[in-house]
Amino acid sequence: MKEIVVISGKGGTGKTSITASFSVLAGRDAILADCDVDAADMHLLLEPDFANPGDFYSGEVSEIIEDKCTQCGECMKVCHFDAISLIDAKHRIDPVSCEGCGYCTHVCPENAIISRELNVGKCFVSSVKTGTKMVHARLGVAADNSGKLVAKVKNEAKELAVKLGKKYVLVDGSPGIGCPVTSSLTGADFVVLVTEPSVSGVHDLKRLYELVKKFRIPAGCIINKADLNSKTSQSIIDYLKEENILYLGSYKYDLAFTRAMTEGKTIVEWDGANSISLSIKESWEKIKESLL
Amino acid sequence: MKIAIASGKGGTGKTTLSTNLSVFLSETEKVVLVDLDVEEPNSGLFIQGKLLSEHIQYKEIPEWVQEACTLCGECQDVCNFNAVIQLGDSIMVFPELCHSCHACSGLCPVGALPMKPKEIGLIRKYKYNNLDFVESRLNIGEEQSTQLIANTNHFTDENYNNDYIKLFDSPPGTSCPVIEATKGVDYVVLITEPTPFGLHDLKLAVDTMRDLNKKFGVVINRYGIGNDDVIGYCEEENISILARIPNRRDIAELYSRGELLYDKVPEFGSEIISLWNNIRKEVEAE
Ligand code: SF4
Ligand code: SF4
Ligand code: SF4
Ligand code: SF4
Numbered sequence A: 001m002k003e004i005v006v007i008s009g010k011g012g013t014g015k016t017s018i019t020a021s022f023s024v025l026a027g028r029d030a031i032l033a034d035c036d037v038d039a040a041d042m043h044l045l046l047e048p049d050f051a052n053p054g055d056f057y058s059g060e061v062s063e064i065i066e067d068k069c070t071q072c073g074e075c076m077k078v079c080h081f082d083a084i085s086l087i088d089a090k091h092r093i094d095p096v097s098c099e100g101c102g103y104c105t106h107v108c109p110e111n112a113i114i115s116r117e118l119n120v121g122k123c124f125v126s127s128v129k130t131g132t133k134m135v136h137a138r139l140g141v142a143a144d145n146s147g148k149l150v151a152k153v154k155n156e157a158k159e160l161a162v163k164l165g166k167k168y169v170l171v172d173g174s175p176g177i178g179c180p181v182t183s184s185l186t187g188a189d190f191v192v193l194v195t196e197p198s199v200s201g202v203h204d205l206k207r208l209y210e211l212v213k214k215f216r217i218p219a220g221c222i223i224n225k226a227d228l229n230s231k232t233s234q235s236i237i238d239y240l241k242e243e244n245i246l247y248l249g250s251y252k253y254d255l256a257f258t259r260a261m262t263e264g265k266t267i268v269e270w271d272g273a274n275s276i277s278l279s280i281k282e283s284w285e286k287i288k289e290s291l292l
Numbered sequence B: 001m002k003i004a005i006a007s008g009k010g011g012t013g014k015t016t017l018s019t020n021l022s023v024f025l026s027e028t029e030k031v032v033l034v035d036l037d038v039e040e041p042n043s044g045l046f047i048q049g050k051l052l053s054e055h056i057q058y059k060e061i062p063e064w065v066q067e068a069c070t071l072c073g074e075c076q077d078v079c080n081f082n083a084v085i086q087l088g089d090s091i092m093v094f095p096e097l098c099h100s101c102h103a104c105s106g107l108c109p110v111g112a113l114p115m116k117p118k119e120i121g122l123i124r125k126y127k128y129n130n131l132d133f134v135e136s137r138l139n140i141g142e143e144q145s146t147q148l149i150a151n152t153n154h155f156t157d158e159n160y161n162n163d164y165i166k167l168f169d170s171p172p173g174t175s176c177p178v179i180e181a182t183k184g185v186d187y188v189v190l191i192t193e194p195t196p197f198g199l200h201d202l203k204l205a206v207d208t209m210r211d212l213n214k215k216f217g218v219v220i221n222r223y224g225i226g227n228d229d230v231i232g233y234c235e236e237e238n239i240s241i242l243a244r245i246p247n248r249r250d251i252a253e254l255y256s257r258g259e260l261l262y263d264k265v266p267e268f269g270s271e272i273i274s275l276w277n278n279i280r281k282e283v284e285a286e
Helices: A015-029 A074-078 A103-107 A148-164 A179-185 A199-215 A230-243 A256-262 A275-290 B014-026 B074-078 B103-107 B145-159 B176-181 B196-211 B229-236 B249-256 B266-284
Strands: A002-007 A030-034 A054-064 A084-087 A090-093 A113-127 A133-139 A168-172 A190-195 A219-223 A246-250 B002-006 B031-035 B050-062 B084-087 B090-093 B115-128 B131-138 B165-169 B187-192 B216-223 B241-246
Touching: A002 A015, A002 A179, A015 A030, A015 A168, A015 A190, A015 A256, A015 A275, A030 A148, A054 A090, A054 A148, A074 A084, A074 A103, A103 A113, A103 B103, A113 A148, A133 A148, A148 A168, A148 A179, A179 A199, A190 A199, A190 A275, A199 A219, A199 A230, A219 A230, A219 A275, A230 A246, A246 A275, A256 B196, B002 B014, B002 B176, B014 B031, B014 B131, B014 B165, B014 B187, B014 B216, B014 B266, B031 B145, B050 B145, B074 B084, B074 B103, B115 B145, B131 B145, B145 B176, B187 B196, B187 B266, B196 B216, B196 B229, B216 B229, B216 B266, B241 B266
Parallel strands: A002 A168, A002 A190, A030 A133, A030 A168, A190 A219, A219 A246, B002 B165, B002 B187, B031 B131, B031 B165, B187 B216, B216 B241
Antiparallel strands: A054 A113, A084 A090, A113 A133, B050 B115, B084 B090, B115 B131
């Protein structure tokens, strides 16, 4: 079983639309994982049934039991996140600012502070329209996406793939270069970088690849909206050569992507003969080949 | 006045809007643009100002003093983030996991874990014509952007007084970094696209803003693609639409070259002007 992770640094490059297209092409061969938990959009194209929901807990938040508190102020002195304040002569913890470090619970002489686990979201193992399963999550409002939920989604997908004897785990990765994307990359066999030929696209691609290099995972790159700036596209291709990144193709700037999405379809289903659909098929073949 | 520019996910035009709005405003007002998208700070690609100063940013992490340690194990027990672990007869600290809460350091009975600064990123101050620009950049491999965002907010407060209009280009998403980035602001501008993805991410962002009790409005980028569902949603929910930026190939091309748009594409410039008028109205309301 091989794990393929699609990432793009920042959003707006078409990463999710492309991953969903790969999912359709892979059909029953792949288990899908939506690790872009901040903006989990793959479900909009793949019609999951939101089955097997499970609560996901991550981190803690502390709370003062008023009856036990003598208002001594020790807790406030140690909190480094300004989460404890004195309001109307009472010490209170602001749950949004509380980092859940538990320092206050250890210094309170009255044992008046308790911590409770934070329910940060729900995780699903759905059946999708491509005849396979997708693991995905819905993060609660203002929840901390520390990467743990990403790790959970991915691990469940992997276990399922092993159990069902699937060839691939296809992961829509997280944005940025922080903790969630690090969790998405851990254990991957191949990384697909999706970029666009803009100054910010190039900048993000390079920054992201610095991170990928640390993991020593082989990578390929797709240049989306390539014709918007052919000069920059060419310079990206040169960069890929220098870095030994597999060039997976250039896609045209085309509103067909959006039109397909508006109908809840991936572009390869919407119009298999569209030039982008053909390019996506070619990229997918290249990825499969490089994993042999 | 403090305004945050945010969106449910990246790539919806947040940076385009922040840079153009701030350069436009700086023609007549005192403005500072602060790029808080510390994992992917891109504003500087569009505003190539003159570098005024650099400020290395630190977070505090515990440093083990072997000679003092009695291997009592207290530090490992109190750390809620598994960032300090006892391995045989040594104590190991994992700086990327550490939230700098000081618990292990403060609770170590013999003071064997003093907190020491560790570099996590860099704040740079620029001047571009009349505009002040602050860029904050997280080091690669560093995982906690929230601390750096907090530092940058603090830095902005110290360096720019209340005469300034402060615009914050916020990180995308709805989790901790955004919450830190929008903490003290008067108003949040949410950018979206009129597509099913855009609508879905907008709803999450709206829920978050309501949860945080923020005033906010919506800008629709690439107006003309997709469908009218975003508009329908905003009307139903009584959310102001502050501007509609047309979908045009020339905009996408200028953007790809890193150019500012408000002075080159009149249809874009007029939306920036009405955006600002609408923000002011909304902030001054009540
Ligand atoms: S758990 Fe930590 S962050 Fe929360 S209130 Fe206590 S000391 Fe402050
Ligand atoms: S340390 Fe305990 S008793 Fe003292 S103010 Fe805090 S909660 Fe109350
Ligand atoms: S708490 Fe202090 S003395 Fe105890 S093991 Fe940790 S560093 Fe050593
Ligand atoms: S400072 Fe807090 S988070 Fe960091 S190692 Fe110590 S207890 Fe853990």
